[in-house]
Amino acid sequence: NAGVTQTPKFRILKIGQSMTLQCTQDMNHNYMYWYRQDPGMGLKLIYYSVGAGITDKGEVPNGYNVSRSTTEDFPLRLELAAPSQTSVYFCASSYATFSSNQPQHFGDGTRLSIL
Amino acid sequence: DAKTTQPTSMDCAEGRAANLPCNHSTISGNEYVYWYRQIHSQGPQYIIHGLKNNETNEMASLIITEDRKSSTLILPHATLRDTAVYYCIVRPQGGKLIFGQGTELSVKP
Numbered sequence: 317n318a319g320v321t322q323t324p325k326f327r328i329l330k331i332g333q334s335m336t337l338q339c340t341q342d343m344n345h346n347y348m349y350w351y352r353q354d355p356g357m358g359l360k361l362i363y364y365s366v367g368a369g370i371t372d373k374g375e376v377p378n379g380y381n382v383s384r385s386t387t388e389d390f391p392l393r394l395e396l397a398a399p400s401q402t403s404v405y406f407c408a409s410s411y412a413t414f415s416s417n418q419p420q421h422f423g424d425g426t427r428l429s430i431l
Numbered sequence: 432d433a434k435t436t437q438p439t440s441m442d443c444a445e446g447r448a449a450n451l452p453c454n455h456s457t458i459s460g461n462e463y464v465y466w467y468r469q470i471h472s473q474g475p476q477y478i479i480h481g482l483k484n485n486e487t488n489e490m491a492s493l494i495i496t497e498d499r500k501s502s503t504l505i506l507p508h509a510t511l512r513d514t515a516v517y518y519c520i521v522r523p524q525g526g527k528l529i530f531g532q533g534t535e536l537s538v539k540p
Binding site for chain 2: 349
């Protein structure tokens with residue numbers, strides 16, 4: 317099983333450029349999440365989705381956009397890259413309902429540098 | 432903000448049990464205790480979770496105090512590959528994970 321797959325693994329951007337970080341999962345999970353992790357810090361939630369067509373903001377959504385057109389895919393878009401967005405980005409998925417507490421499964425991350 | 436308090440770092444000898452403490456004194460009745468770990472440069476990995484009963488799986492055991500204000504993750508026979516940052520997270524049913532700083536566990540030969 318592939319689990320959660322993120323592409324690319326590494327990327328260097330110039331200030332003001334845009335890019336999309338891809339995330340796909342093959343576990344038929346309804347919930348998907350995007351986190352960022354700055355050096356020496358814990359993960360912070362950027363956006364999440366509880367199902368296709370539904371997205372919501374997390375702790376640090378500014379400067380990012382997401383969409384969820386299918387159950388499998390949850391891309392993260394940076395429109396105008398800024399140095400403050402240099403970070404490692406993790407995508408995760410889980411199967412959740414109001415009465416369940418299934419754990420989140422994480423991808424291996426995308427390391428993004430903005431210069 | 433994270434609702435848990437963990438020591439910044441701990442050492443453990445290889446082959447011995449690693450006991451990682453976590454305080455969550457403001458935990459609510461419907462909140463679960465989750466443990467994840469993050470090995471360097473990898474995504475977080477789920478370890479175990481519980482509500483009020485002690486739990487055990489193939490990776491670890493979770494001991495939750497009767498008042499639920501603290502818990503301990505036990506790795507029974509730590510190996511060098513268990514060196515990682517361990518996160519204790521309090522999460523309401525169906526709610527979001529809020530990661531704190533975690534405990535950096537170093538397993539030494």
